[in-house]
Amino acid sequence: MIKIGIVYFTNTDVTGQLVSAACEEVALQSTNVEVICHRILGQEIQAGRFVNTAIMEKLKTCNGIIFASPTYMGSVAAQFKAFADATSDFWESQQWSGKVAAGMTCGSGLNGDQATTLQYLMTLASQHGMLWVGLDAPFSDADKAINRLGCQLGVTAQSLDGSLDEVDLNSAKYLVRRVLEISKKLAL
Template sequence: MGTKQIGVVFYSKTGATRLLAQHISEGIQSVGANAQIFEIESQSIIAGRYQNTPLFEQLTKCDALIFGCPTYMGSPAAQFKAFMDASSDCYVQKAWQNKLAAGFTSGGSQNGEQQQTLLAMFALACQHGMLWAGLDVSQFSDDLGLNRTGSSLGLVASPEPGDPQLVATNDLQTAFYFGQRIAKLAG
């Protein structure tokens, strides 16, 4: 079947979500799969609608998709939501049906309702008939010490305590593991 193609599609404003996407991609590649990074660009949103047909064509060729964006006011960033809405053509064509899906988000605090963002991504995956994979580790239940937030639905990241400009080291390590997990599940 060849090398699995894992698409990591995300929006990042400050760079934190981009950093997570990079660590996820490194995890994917560490187990022999191919990571393809796709960043949602604000300039591709015209009159409120995300428009990038070539991106959707590339995503359709992937074996798995990992969605990512920051959490703003308890929900996905508007730029990522525009991407979600624009995926409706793929929905009609069942282009993502039976693909593996997962999600990650970042926020300015440890609990800024980031789970709501992951739930929106989960609902998107379900709408498309995708198979959702969550995070299977917790610093409280295994010896890896990963996933300090305890989120099972997907990866949640926040700043390093005392330094609001940095993503917590544990979250970056968890992102690498998350990439490995999704690549292994994709087969």
């Protein structure tokens, strides 16, 4: 069985909509896949540090992990950063090494520095020895109806009012399919 983890923070639920689309897509793809979806909650952050041993243990069993956070002031939200910092507890032992990783983010501007958030997520994955998967589609790929904002690193979405463009949702679905496909290949 392939396990895909999705760890995310959402405030206005735009990131949550991307994650929901991805989770629904995995359910359609295969019955031999388990999705571990975890929303970072405020009560899990104690003295500035994310504390949830159970989810950390579950993520260690995943073949692939997708990180998702809105872009706040050019990076991940503080709540997601607290989670990322907590992964340093097992960084030295490289317990995520060889796992597939990908990222999703959103912002209110068409170019609200979402790429820098994805760069941060990619750096986090690299520090853990993970294998980063981006989008293999050029800007606004008409054939695949994905990548509206033209970022190859992962999913970037934009919303002013809490609703998402269908292309952004398609991008989330497409990215999770890629993570699943590559995770399956690596598991052979």
